[in-house]
Structures are given as C-alpha cells and as structure tokens.
Amino acid sequence: MLSHKTKYALKALLFLAQQEPGYIARTIEIADTAAIPKKFLEQILLDLKRAHLVGSKQGKFGGYYLIKSSNEITMADIHRLFDGAIALLPCASLNFYEPCSDCKSESECGLRHGLIAIREETLKTMQGITIASLVKK
Numbered sequence: 001m002l003s004h005k006t007k008y009a010l011k012a013l014l015f016l017a018q019q020e021p022g023y024i025a026r027t028i029e030i031a032d033t034a035a036i037p038k039k040f041l042e043q044i045l046l047d048l049k050r051a052h053l054v055g056s057k058q059g060k061f062g063g064y065y066l067i068k069s070s071n072e073i074t075m076a077d078i079h080r081l082f083d084g085a086i087a088l089l090p091c092a093s094l095n096f097y098e099p100c101s102d103c104k105s106e107s108e109c110g111l112r113h114g115l116i117a118i119r120e121e122t123l124k125t126m127q128g129i130t131i132a133s134l135v136k137k
Contacts, residue, residue, distance in 0.1 A: 006082040008036045009044045010131075013078070016054065017131045024063040029117035046084075051081050070135065076126035086126065087119040094119070 002010075011034040016025060027045065031038040045064050046048035048054045055067040066073075079086060080095065091106060092115035103109050 002079065003043060003083050005040070006079055007080050008034070008040060009048060009082055010075070010134075011036060012041060012044060012048070012064075013053070013066070013070070013073060014129045014134055016064065016066045017135050019065075024057050024061065024065050025057070026063040029066070051077075053077075070132040071130050073131045074127050075129040076123060079126060086123050088115050092116045092119050094123075097123065 007096075012030050015030050015034045019025060026040055030036065030045075031041045034041075036044075045054060045056070049056055053066070053068045053073055054064050056062065056064050076086065077133060084094040085096040087093035087096070089100065089112070090096055091100045091103065091109075091112050099106065100109075100112075103112070106112055
C-alpha cells in the first residue's frame with residue numbers, strides 16, 4: 001500500500017500538472033485544493049524539490065511549480081522516492097537488494113522467483129503511469 005506521504009505527493013504533483021505553464025502555486029492553495037495537511041505538504045514539497053521534480057520561488061508571490069515534465073514523472077519515481085523498494089522482499093529488489101538471512105540458495109528459491117515476477121509486472125505498470133496520464137483521466 002502507498003503511504004500517506006506518497007499519496008499526498010501524487011496529489012500535489014497532479015495539482016501542479018493541471019496548472020498553466022509558468023504558474024506558481026502557493027503551498028496553502030495546493031493544500032486546500034488537494035486536501036493535504038499544510039505542514040505535511042511543506043515537507044513533501046521539499047522532498048520533491050530535492051529530487052528535482054519541482055522548483056520554488058521565494059517571496060510574497062512565491063510558491064511551487066513543476067520543473068520536470070509531467071510526462072516524465074512516473075508512479076514508480078514517486079513510490080521509490082517516498083516508500084522505497086517496489087519489491088515485496090529485499091531479495092527481489094532492484095535498487096534495495098539484500099539477501100535473505102534464512103535462504104539457503106537464492107537461485108533455487110521459488111518464493112524469490114515469484115516475487116521477482118510480481119516486482120517486474122508492478123514496476124512495468126508503475127513506470128507506464130505518468131502524472132500527465134493521471135491528469136487526462
């Protein structure tokens with residue numbers, strides 16, 4: 001399941017993607033429109049900024065805007081940023097791999113092979129869903 005942080009990040013990105021190019025959205029505007037707690041949103045926006053997905057402008061007319069195209073931001077990107085691995089166990093992970101301490105042979109482990117298959121299908125689907133594609137629905 002997605003964490004609340006990931007869900008709110010996706011909602012914030014959807015809001016920003018729906019704005020006219022060059023529009024700078026205030027945090028309170030995003031929070032109110034997307035129903036995200038403002039304090040939680042501030043931390044999420046900072047994480048998105050550190051990941052170079054959004055930019056910010058300071059001052060009276062400051063706020064946040066997309067710096068990466070909504071066609072290039074995928075569900076997989078956001079899930080990994082906030083929730084980590086897509087795989088169900090570390091031994092089946094691409095980016096967060098760790099061997100299982102109780103496994104005698106990874107190459108013969110049926111559970112690992114099954115979880116890798118699940119990871120592959122999940123990853124393929126998540127990489128195919130962009131913020132832009134969610135805006136169109």
